[in-house]
Amino acid sequence: MPTEHKLHVAITGLKAPIERALVAHLEAQPLVEFRLHEPDADLRELSATEVWVTGYIAGGKVTGAQIAQLPHLRGIIVSGMGFEYIDAAAATDRGIPIVNAPEFAVSVAEAALTLMLLITKNYPAMQRAIHAAQWPAPGADRGRTLAGKTLGIVGLGRIGGQMARYGAALSMRIIAADPGLSPEQAQARGAEELLPLPALMARSDVICVCAPLNDSTRHLIDAQALAAAKPGAYLVNVARGALVDEPALIDALKTGQLAGAALDVLETEPPLPSNPLLSMSNVILTPHSLGATVENADLIAGSVYRSIECFLRGERPPNTVNL
Numbered sequence: 001m002p003t004e005h006k007l008h009v010a011i012t013g014l015k016a017p018i019e020r021a022l023v024a025h026l027e028a029q030p031l032v033e034f035r036l037h038e039p040d041a042d043l044r045e046l047s048a049t050e051v052w053v054t055g056y057i058a059g060g061k062v063t064g065a066q067i068a069q070l071p072h073l074r075g076i077i078v079s080g081m082g083f084e085y086i087d088a089a090a091a092t093d094r095g096i097p098i099v100n101a102p103e104f105a106v107s108v109a110e111a112a113l114t115l116m117l118l119i120t121k122n123y124p125a126m127q128r129a130i131h132a133a134q135w136p137a138p139g140a141d142r143g144r145t146l147a148g149k150t151l152g153i154v155g156l157g158r159i160g161g162q163m164a165r166y167g168a169a170l171s172m173r174i175i176a177a178d179p180g181l182s183p184e185q186a187q188a189r190g191a192e193e194l195l196p197l198p199a200l201m202a203r204s205d206v207i208c209v210c211a212p213l214n215d216s217t218r219h220l221i222d223a224q225a226l227a228a229a230k231p232g233a234y235l236v237n238v239a240r241g242a243l244v245d246e247p248a249l250i251d252a253l254k255t256g257q258l259a260g261a262a263l264d265v266l267e268t269e270p271p272l273p274s275n276p277l278l279s280m281s282n283v284i285l286t287p288h289s290l291g292a293t294v295e296n297a298d299l300i301a302g303s304v305y306r307s308i309e310c311f312l313r314g315e316r317p318p319n320t321v322n323l
Contacts, residue, residue, distance in 0.1 A: 007312045008048045008072070009034040013055035014079050015292065021301030022053070029305075031312055043069045051311050053077045053304055056085065064090030075317070077307050079300050080104050081158070082240060084213040088322050097320040101303040102158050104296060109162035111290035112208050112238040115262035116151075119234050119284050120144045120206065124260075128281070144205070144234075147171040152204025154197065154220070155211030155239065156181055156189050163208055164190030175200055178211075201228040206236060213240035223248035232259045238291065241266040250276050253283065264290045 009032055011019065019036070026034045037046060046052075049070050054062060056078070064087040067073060076091055077099045091098050121143030129136050151167040153160045156176040164174045168190060176191035177200040186194035197220070201207065207229065211217050221235070222245040229235075235258055237244055246267050252258040260282040266275070269288055277283050307317040316323070 006031055006033040007050055007308070009051045009053060009308060010037045010046045010049040011035070011053045012037045013039045014053065015055060015297075017292075017294070017297035018055070018079050018300050018304075021297050022304055025301060025305040026308070029309075029312075032308060046070060048072060050074045051077060051308055053079065053308070054086075055079045056082065062086045067091060067094070067096070075099060075307070075311050077101075077304050077317075079304055081108075082212060083321060084240065092322050095323065097316055098322045099307045099317045099319050100321050101300045101307075102319055103299040103303050104291060105158035105162055107293045107296050108159045108238050108291035109166060109210075110293075111264055111286075112159070112163050112210070112236055113166045114290065115236045115238065115264065115284060115286070116146070116206055116208065116234070119236065119260045119262035119282075120146060122260075124281060124284055146206070149173070149205035150175060150203055152177070152195075152200040152207045153191065154178075154200065154207065154209045154243075156186055156191060156194075157210065157212070159238070160208070160210035161189040163210060172206075175203060197225055198228040201225050201233075202230055204230060204233055206234045209235070209237040209239050209243050211239055211243055213242055218242050219245040221245065221249070223251070226252040226257060229257060231257060234259055235261040236263075237261070238264045241269065246275075246277070250280070253280055258282075260284075264288055 122141045125141045151172045153176045156178040177197045262284040310317040
């Protein structure tokens with residue numbers, strides 16, 4: 001009898017909890033042959049690869065040249081939502097689907113909510129005072145009440161839509177900027193109005209950046225956008241660091257144009273020791289992991305495995321983002 005074909009899967013750069021959960025799935029699937037692969041290892045070892053599962057590569061890229069070294073490649077699966085580090089044009093030219101794992105959205109939106117609550121309550125100053133054994137006097141370092149304030153969401157996709165629901169639960173007004181949506185679609189995702197970016201900046205008490213990173217959104221929040229912001233607004237970014245022009249952000253924080261910023265992502269990760277954001281008193285930084293929860297490891301691994309099963313059946317996974 002002919003031997004049944006096994007699907008060859010390469011796994012690169014996944015965070016350890018996700019990798020462990022995915023390996024547990026794959027070890028129970030006799031029709032998948034998988035191999036763990038270090039990001040800087042020789043790709044010629046993976047010439048038989050049909051599905052490539054890859055984690056986020058900060059500052060790196062899955063290049064067209066790398067894709068060309070895998071002649072049997074039928075799909076690329078990313079263990080998250082963003083895929084800007086994949087050469088999408090090269091994959092698309094070969095008809096290779098890029099598939100993401102959108103289950104990440106809920107915990108990332110929870111991270112955005114956490115950061116919004118902390119920065120608007122002036123958490124950095126209060127923590128510094130407590131650690132310096134300076135218990136603040138009543139009324140010192142007062143924060144802001146969010147009920148009745150306006151939350152402006154830049155990018156109303158899965159994360160942004162979830163954040164709109166959280167903001168509404170806090171009795172905030174929700175507005176959004178997203179050129180890919182109609183006003184009716186934006187309203188269906190929880191936004192009262194869909195606005196151009198300058199208008200959103202001018203009306204928002206809190207600006208939450210949830211957009212994908214691509215050539216048209218790099219430095220979307222630049223000096224011009226920040227100059228249009230409502231004085232004393234707060235900025236939260238849980239998407240990608242390069243969406244925000246960091247020197248312009250630093251200037252806006254120094255001048256008081258922005259009251260504060262809470263960032264789970266930076267343009268350079270990890271940041272250089274000279275980055276002024278590390279020492280600013282009105283900034284909260286977390287290391288691009290606030291949305292990485294215990295539950296998410298299983299959710300993402302399950303999503304990736306279901307996509308692998310689609311390739312095994314000869315089907316295109318439903319979370320394909322490029323074809």
